[in-house]
Amino acid sequence: MVLSQIVAVVDALGNLTRFVLLPGQSHDVVGVNLLIEDVQFGMFLGDKAFDADWLRAELTRERAIAWQ
Structure with a gap:
């Protein structure tokens, strides 16, 4: 089984504008x-x-505002 994760950028309406596919074992912040x-x-x-x-x-x- 190959694990991967997607980090994405969306616009204000939630439409996908950019994304990066990362190996599953990498940290989320790597693709930002x-x-x-x-x-x-x-x-x-x-x-x-x-x-x-x-x-x-x-x-x-x-x-930019950081929202968590």
């Missing part, structure tokens, strides 16, 4: 850099797996 690069956004919704200092700093720089 690829997804938010060159994207303007006002809110980031994620669970506690996305609580990383570098990501919080990036959200602050983008003036």
